[in-house]
Amino acid sequence: EVKLLESGGGLVQPGGSMRLSCAASGFTFTDFYMYWIRQPAGKAPEWLGFIRNKANGYTTEYNPSVKGRFTISRDNTQNMLYLQMNTLRAEDTATYYCARTRWLLSLFDYWGQGVMVTVSS
Amino acid sequence: DIQMTQSPSSLPASLGERVTISCRASQGISNNLNWYQQKPDGTIKPLIYYTSNLQSGVPSRFSGSGSGTDYSLTISSLEPEDFAMYYCQQDASFPPTFGGGTKLELK
Numbered sequence: 001e002v003k004l005l006e007s008g009g010g011l012v013q014p015g016g017s018m019r020l021s022c023a024a025s026g027f028t029f030t031d032f033y034m035y036w037i038r039q040p041a042g043k044a045p046e047w048l049g050f051i052r053n054k055a056n057g058y059t060t061e062y063n064p065s066v067k068g069r070f071t072i073s074r075d076n077t078q079n080m081l082y083l084q085m086n087t088l089r090a091e092d093t094a095t096y097y098c099a100r101t102r103w104l105l106s107l108f109d110y111w112g113q114g115v116m117v118t119v120s121s
Numbered sequence: 122d123i124q125m126t127q128s129p130s131s132l133p134a135s136l137g138e139r140v141t142i143s144c145r146a147s148q149g150i151s152n153n154l155n156w157y158q159q160k161p162d163g164t165i166k167p168l169i170y171y172t173s174n175l176q177s178g179v180p181s182r183f184s185g186s187g188s189g190t191d192y193s194l195t196i197s198s199l200e201p202e203d204f205a206m207y208y209c210q211q212d213a214s215f216p217p218t219f220g221g222g223t224k225l226e227l228k
Contacts, residue, residue: 105212
């Protein structure tokens with residue numbers, strides 16, 4: 001059974017940092033692109049960035065809104081996906097999801113349960 | 122980026138009713154349109170991919186149609202578990218973008 005399980009959310013002050021993790025199981029992790037997607041309360045989901053699969057060299061791309069502040073990485077030995085978030089702002093407050101896709105542009109066929117990040121003093 | 126506009130934003134409906142949710146893209150997306158359901162606990166599940174293909178395990182009361190810029194999701198007879206948020210998403214062009222959502226509510 002495919003599972004994605006995020007962890008690491010919570011309350012952080014503006015300007016602070018936080019790392020989210022996503023534990024993947026039930027599939028060949030290296031075959032898939034992995035995205036981070038966030039959803040502010042009452043709004044639509046928004047892609048943050050992704051990391052490519054093994055065949056495409058595990059390279060990353062970012063939404064301009066977070067480029068330079070957020071970093072996505074993966075540990076393929078542990079089937080883990082990470083999102084390092086620095087210089088956090090109030091507008092980064094949202095529920096954060098990891099999701100997998102087979103290709104750059106395809107259905108997000110499995111999502112994690114989401115983890116809440118609140119940026120506030 | 123391709124903008125996705127859903128309507129209505131809120132849809133009151135009754136059990137057993139047939140409902141349709143619309144999604145319009147700001148440019149043609151060649152049927153590269155997916156639908157997702159989000160439950161109140163935040164769980165997101167894919168329903169339909171490439172306009173009309175049912176994801177594995179999704180009940181047949183869900184169907185999708187459309188072409189060009191206009192797409193729709195239809196639920197033929199509402200069950201209690203169908204009252205949720207629904208989002209369309211295009212994957213025709215990078216970056217993938219989502220519609221603003223439709224809240225299907227019990228009337």
